[in-house]
Amino acid sequence: MNCNKTRVLMSVAVDGELTVKEEQLFLLHLSECEMCRVEYEEAKKTKLIIREKIVRFNAPASLVTMIMQLSDVDAKKAEGTLSL
Amino acid sequence: MAKSETNHPAKASSKKETLSREENLKQLEFQKEAVVHINSLYNYALHLTMNPDDAEDLVQETYLKAYRFFNSFERGTNCKAWLFKILKNNYINSFRKNSKEPGKVDYDLIKDFYHSIKDTRIDTSEADSDYFHTLLPEEVYLALQSLPEEFREVIQLCDIEGFTYEEIANMVESPIGTVRSRLYRGRKLLRAQLESYAKKYGYNTDTDQ
Ligand SMILES: [Zn+2]
Numbered sequence: 001m002n003c004n005k006t007r008v009l010m011s012v013a014v015d016g017e018l019t020v021k022e023e024q025l026f027l028l029h030l031s032e033c034e035m036c037r038v039e040y041e042e043a044k045k046t047k048l049i050i051r052e053k054i055v056r057f058n059a060p061a062s063l064v065t066m067i068m069q070l071s072d073v074d075a076k077k078a079e080g081t082l083s084l
Numbered sequence: 085m086a087k088s089e090t091n092h093p094a095k096a097s098s099k100k101e102t103l104s105r106e107e108n109l110k111q112l113e114f115q116k117e118a119v120v121h122i123n124s125l126y127n128y129a130l131h132l133t134m135n136p137d138d139a140e141d142l143v144q145e146t147y148l149k150a151y152r153f154f155n156s157f158e159r160g161t162n163c164k165a166w167l168f169k170i171l172k173n174n175y176i177n178s179f180r181k182n183s184k185e186p187g188k189v190d191y192d193l194i195k196d197f198y199h200s201i202k203d204t205r206i207d208t209s210e211a212d213s214d215y216f217h218t219l220l221p222e223e224v225y226l227a228l229q230s231l232p233e234e235f236r237e238v239i240q241l242c243d244i245e246g247f248t249y250e251e252i253a254n255m256v257e258s259p260i261g262t263v264r265s266r267l268y269r270g271r272k273l274l275r276a277q278l279e280s281y282a283k284k285y286g287y288n289t290d291t292d293q
Contacts, residue, residue: 011268015242017249046275049216050243053224059126063140067119067147 001025006036010043114154117163118147124164124245125171131240132175142179146171165251168241172255218285219278227277235270238263 001009006029012018013026030037125146129139150157150170157166228236234256241252253260 008265008268011271012264015249015267017264042275043271045216046271046278047243049219049224049278050228050239050274053219053221054228054244055221055225056123056127057130059122059143060136060140063126063143064119064122066144067122068115 001029003029003033003036006030006033007039010036010040013040014044014047110154114151117157118150118154118167121164121167122147125167128168128171128240128245129175131236132172133179138179142171142175145174145178149174162247162251164245165247165255168245168247169255216278216282219281223281224278227274227281230277231270231273235266235273238266239270239274242267 006026009018009022009026012022018026030040122143125143126139129142129146130136133139133142146167150167157163228239231239237256238252241247241255242249247255249260249263253263256263258266
């Protein structure tokens with residue numbers, strides 16, 4: 001496997017989605033190619049940074065309450081009409 | 085085999101009691117399976133709509149629909165993925181038309197999003213002058229937002245939400261091969277963007293303030 005093919009698989013590798021066959025070829029190339037090894041570390045970092053730096057917000061409490069009630073309301077409605 | 089339960093007619097109103105018991109069970113299961121993902125859905129909705137009010141509406145509509153069709157949810161599969169699919173469809177059908185042009189980023193909103201977040205550069209005093217550590221959350225956010233939607237979407241679903249390729253393929257209604265190549269190309273663009281932000285700080289020069 002050459003460097004180009006390896007670069008394409010790198011993205012798949014960081015997600016742990018390589019097939020067994022791909023993984024073998026991928027690791028084989030990494031063992032022989034310093035540049036791709038460095039590149040692979042960078043690829044892992046890019047995934048990590050998205051995960052770590054994108055801020056997660058909590059759903060507003062009012063929304064959570066509403067969703068809990070939503071199923072209540074819908075249930076009551078269903079009792080009466082039974083229509084979809 | 086699990087689907088055979090959908091046709092319970094419950095014709096007479098004398099069944100009211102059992103029915104509401106059934107509904108109670110459904111509710112409990114719904115809360116356990118579906119409502120627990122509300123934060124993820126809300127964040128996904130925020131990314132799609134770029135507007136907290138719209139995001140709330142979208143999440144609410146999603147759950148309403150999900151509850152109605154909860155019987156068609158295949159037990160044992162990923163409920164979060166199922167909900168995301170519903171949300172995405174809802175977004176396409178009722179929101180996207182009225183929302184701002186794709187690619188237009190509301191910078192005020194982003195500032196609002198992030199104004200409470202402290203400068204994280206301070207506590208990452210690692211000696212390695214890794215430019216990733218110098219990046220601010222809003223920069224990463226902007227970099228992600230700057231990507232074409234088809235790339236941004238798969239990165240979000242994969243890196244932030246942790247879905248598998250198979251689940252993503254199902255959500256975006258494309259083959260796994262397409263998901264792979266979008267991730268590859270999206271990440272390439274994203275890294276170029278992140279590196280350009282990092283250059284602003286002169287991450288290699290290791291300046292001391
Ligand atoms: Zn190589």
